[in-house]
Amino acid sequence: MQKLDEIILKRQSCRSYDTKPVAKEDIIKCLDAARLAPSACNSQPWKFTVVTEPETKAKLSALLQIVGGNKFADAAPVLIAVSEDECPKLMPGVLERWSCKHFAHCDIGIAIAHFTLKAAESGLATCIMGTFEDCDVKELLDIPKGDTVRAVLALGYPSDDKIRGKNRKELDEIVRFID
Numbered sequence: 624m625q626k627l628d629e630i631i632l633k634r635q636s637c638r639s640y641d642t643k644p645v646a647k648e649d650i651i652k653c654l655d656a657a658r659l660a661p662s663a664c665n666s667q668p669w670k671f672t673v674v675t676e677p678e679t680k681a682k683l684s685a686l687l688q689i690v691g692g693n694k695f696a697d698a699a700p701v702l703i704a705v706s707e708d709e710c711p712k713l714m715p716g717v718l719e720r721w722s723c724k725h726f727a728h729c730d731i732g733i734a735i736a737h738f739t740l741k742a743a744e745s746g747l748a749t750c751i752m753g754t755f756e757d758c759d760v761k762e763l764l765d766i767p768k769g770d771t772v773r774a775v776l777a778l779g780y781p782s783d784d785k786i787r788g789k790n791r792k793e794l795d796e797i798v799r800f801i802d
């Protein structure tokens with residue numbers, strides 16, 4: 624059993640994938656970890672469109688490269704579009720009063736964190752990608768027009784096992800204790 628701290632350090636954005644395919648049961652384990660994420664009013668406003676079919680995957684990969692980056696997505700054996708439901712089911716009153724808080728953005732971020740950490744635990748690598756035109760991805764994958772694709776995840780085996788150090792702000796830059 625790996626410790627959560629180890630998995631957190633192991634999870635990193637992978638931009639070089641091996642061609643080895645990912646077993647469907649391993650993809651499902653990651654999706655199930657995402658499914659168990661918390662969400663506002665337990666609204667679970669997420670959908671996952673898993674793409675392994677080569678032609679569709681190549682088209683999706685091209686849509687991720689519109690600003691020149693994400694070329695590595697071509698080699699990833701799995702691409703997963705994470706979309707947000709048009710009308711997340713929040714408790715009466717919550718949506719009207721606090722819609723400005725965009726709870727679903729937060730919910731989807733947590734689900735993606737669960738997914739990527741589960742993948743890391745399983746020896747898989749991921750990269751979260753955000754540079755694409757939502758409407759193009761929705762059209763390609765037949766995702767309902769009113770939904771919003773928040774991210775596309777690359778999933779696969781990394782081409783090497785090197786773990787990079789984390790480049791992060793120090794705790795004293797981001798934390799205030801009010802004791």
Ligand SMILES: Cc1cc2nc3c(=O)[nH]c(=O)nc-3n(C[C@H](O)[C@H](O)[C@H](O)COP(=O)(O)O)c2cc1C
Pocket residue numbers: 634635636637638692693750751752753754774789
């Ligand atoms: C919402 C979001 C969008 C991102 N979009 C991209 C992207 O389009 N391409 C990419 O290579 N990395 C993308 N990243 C990965 C970040 O660059 C990466 O998480 C950050 O630099 C920290 O590095 P690490 O993930 O290796 O720890 C994205 C991450 C997030 C959370």
